[in-house]
Amino acid sequence: MDPKSTAAPKPLRADAERNRRAIIDAAERVFATEGTSVTLEHVADVAGVGVGTIYRRFASLADLVTVVMEAKISRYADRSEEAAAQAISQPWQAFEGHVMFMLEQQATDLAFSELILSPRGATSLFRSEIGRALDASIVLVERVKTAGMLRPAFDHSDLYMLLNANAGVVRGMGATAPSTWRRFGDYMLQAFRHDGERPLTPPSPQWTRASAARAAAHPTFDRD
Structure with a gap:
């Protein structure tokens, strides 16, 4: 085996590392405010680096999205598991x-x-x-329902409905009324917690089947 092939990759030069960090920081800001329908050239402009520099670090926009978003989704999954664990003792707060x-x-x-x-x-x-x-959110919902804190008609797929609805709120009102998502959340939490006077329209059969299949497959937490 060629000994060069097993050598650790050389660390980036100080200026190259500064450029890489500037690109990632700029991408985080651009993706957060504009989404992923942008170009590497646009990110390079925001980062204050040349187009050649950004292409030396990232071959495609997808590569840059990967670096920026994977750490964020890992934190999101960790937070979901923490909520499921908290629901054992504090179901509604969780x-x-x-x-x-x-x-x-x-x-x-x-x-x-x-x-x-x-x-x-x-x-x-x-x-x-x-x-x-x-997986964690499925367990969370089961624990909160078992504690009697959610209306009996609540289905786990209602969270997916909530995310889709909030995406519209954010897209439509985020620039002019950036805190609207919070008011929307307050309304929905009250609706989820109380029975109301009339029955709800049943949740989507496709979503309920998907949630049930996921729950039966390999839940993350022990349900006991």
């Missing part, structure tokens, strides 16, 4: 905190909102972390 955290992430990062709703084009790690967060 659910309320989880819902508002999800809505806030959407409101402050359009790229995150896009990818969490349509992760098919994302990396395998991103999709895996989405699955980890989903």
Whole structure:
């Protein structure tokens, strides 16, 4: 074996590392405010580096999205598992905190909102972390319902409905009324917690089947 092939990669020069950090920082800002429908050239301009510099570090926009978003979705999955664990002793506080955290992430990062709703084009790690967060949220909902804190008609897929609705709120009103997501969340939490006077329209059969299949497959937490 060629000994050169096993050598650790050389660290970037100080100026190259500064450029890489500037590109990632700029990409975080651009993706958060504009989503992922941008160009590497645009990110380079925001970062204050040349187009050649950004292409030496990242061959495509997808490569840059991967670096920026994978750490964020891992933190999101960790937070979801923490909420499921908290629900054992503080069911409503755990659910309320989880819902508002999800809505806030959407409101402050359009790229995150896009990818969490349509992760098919994302990396395998991103999709895996989405699955980890989903497993945890299923357990969270079960624990909160068992504690009698959610209306009996609530279905786990209602969280997916909530995320889609909030995506519209953020897109339509985020620039002029950036805190609207919080009011929307307050309204929905009250609706989820109280029975109301009339029955709800049943949730989507496709979503309920998907949630049930996920719950039966490999839940992250022991249900005992």
